[in-house]
Amino acid sequence: MNTGAPDARRYYALPSPFAMKRGGRLLGAQVAYETWGRLTAARDNAVLILTGLSPSAHAASNAEDPTPGWWEGMLGPGKAIDTDRWFVICANSLGSDKGSTCPASIDPATGEPYRLGFPELALEDVANAAFELVHHGLGIERLACLVGCSMGGMGALAYMVLHPGSVRAHVSVDTAPQAQPFAIAIRSLQREAIRLDPQWNGGDYDIHDGHGTRYPEMGMSIARKLGVITYRSAMEWNGRFARIRLDPEKREGEPFGFEFQVESYLQGHAQRFVRSFDPNCYLYLSRASDWFDIGEYGGGDIMQGLKRIQIERALVIGVSTDILFPLEQQEQIATGLSAAGAHVDFVALDSPQGHDAFLVDIPNYSRAIGGFLAGL
Structure with a gap:
């Protein structure tokens, strides 16, 4: 297109x-x-x-x-x-x-x-x-x-x-x-988040349509958040966000909604990513990374x-x-x-x-x- x-x-x-x-x-x-x-x-x-x-x-x-x-x-x-x-x-x-x-x-x-x-x-x-x-x-x-x-x-x-x-x-x-157990565990959770999203539908979702109704947006969002957490260090998270809370008007009104700035940051990161990368491609490349072993x-x-x-x-x-x-x-x-x-x-x-x-x-x-x- x-x-x-x-x-x-x-x-x-x-x-x-x-x-x-x-x-x-x-x-x-x-x-x-x-x-x-x-x-x-x-x-x-x-x-x-x-x-x-x-x-x-x-x-x-x-x-x-x-x-x-x-x-x-x-x-x-x-x-x-x-x-x-x-x-x-x-x-x-x-x-x-x-x-x-x-x-x-x-x-x-x-x-x-x-x-x-x-x-x-x-x-x-x-x-x-x-x-x-x-x-x-x-x-x-x-x-x-x-x-x-x-x-x-x-x-x-x-x-x-x-x-x-x-x-x-x-x-x-x-x-x-080679992939180590921690990396495998994180990628496994990312893949699970995508696969357990009902909209993934066994891999049969809307492709090449940024506005499709059948798309595992929640699963991709969680997978991306898990990834971003591991891509940075605890030192980085502490230095950037500490325990700073969102302004009251920016907090979600639902129970257990976002309260801290770091939560809002992860959500924004995920929203920018979810429709920019195909979920099945994510699954395939993630698993390929786990399989690799120069040994x-x-x-x-x-x-x-x-x-x-x-x-x-x-x-x-x-x-x-x-x-x-x-x-x-x-x-x-x-x-x-x-x-x-x-x-x-x-x-x-x-x-x-x-x-x-x-x-x-x-x-x-x-x-x-x-x-x-x-x-x-």
């Missing part, structure tokens, strides 16, 4: 059929992506960014779409990821509704949306789709650097272990080599799995206040890549923003990432 809004997305048609890790296949699938900068004649200055669960490929503004991107402060001319030097690609994850083939897409076999008929999705599928885009779609044999943020960091590990020799350097941002490639051992990744250099960044992807998991990645022979820089930041720090604490992340890329 053409909304008239600026759109810089391009689309790459994946091989058809496109085989999925856990069985099943996709016919006529595509990956949405955006680019910044220019590819050199030698095709040796490409940087690929793999995103977290919900962002689109619009990481930064460009001529086709001047609206700010989700990593606007990090990417652009003269910025940490300097588009005067690098040809930057941001790929929308397979399974996401931001332009790539996903559960909300039309199944060519039926002419109807896939919904829960979409094949089981793994982050390895996301990685393989991105590789097809880079290697065959753009003709790039080897990435100068692969950047993975949050869920995208897990996808980046899959990309490198599945496609040896395709990456020279790696920037790992607030991610993990599968090392006989069940994380370190052995990481040692199969052959790159020259890596920067691994974590933040001490991240409860979703704890700092010790970043340390595991750094140790494993170093054991595999890479020269690894490990940066532990004390940003109070928790897991979301890479989206908020741009100055500290810029120094680390910009300094690393400048040395490549």
Whole structure:
């Protein structure tokens, strides 16, 4: 549907059929992506960014779409990821509704949306789709650097272990080599909130209609609130809201209604999100994050799995206040890549923003990432 809004997305048609890790296949699938900068004649200055669960490929503004991107402060001319030097690609994850083939897409076999008929999705599928885009779609044999943020960091590990020799350097941002029980528990509750909303209706709700009457708005709202709570730290919540109450006229008149500012903040955050991301896509990508384990490639051992990744250099960044992807998991990645022979820089930041720090604490992340890329 053409909304008239600026759109810089391009689309790459994946091989058809496109085989999925856990069985099943996709016919006529595509990956949405955006680019910044220019590819050199030698095709040796490409940087690929793999995103977290919900962002689109619009990481930064460009001529086709001047609206700010989700990593606007990090990417652009003269910025940490300097588009005067690098040809930057941001790929929308397979399974996401931001332009790539996903559960909300039309199944060519039926002419109807896939919904829960979409094949089981793994982050390895996301990685393989991105590789097809880079290697065959753009003709790039080897990435100068692969950047993975949050869920995208897990996808980046899959990309490198599945496609040896395709990456020279790696920037790992607030991610993990496998999902830990706390993260699995939170995502499980998020999925349960969506599935238990009667309007989810077994995945059969109104798609591509922001005003549809059958839509699991309450389930998506609770899922988003749970996510936002874990994306920030207790220090951040205390500093921003303490126990400040809403003005009496802003409180809900119903029993047990919102009374504190933090409750109102979460509600506003959820309202902005619920109609902006497809619920079934959320379920599929959330579960794919839980399934990922680099140890599968090392006989069940994380370190052995990481040692199969052959790159020259890596920067691994974590933040001490991240409860979703704890700092010790970043340390595991750094140790494993170093054991595999890479020269690894490990940066532990004390940003109070928790897991979301890479989206908020741009100055500290810029120094680390910009300094690393400048040395490549």
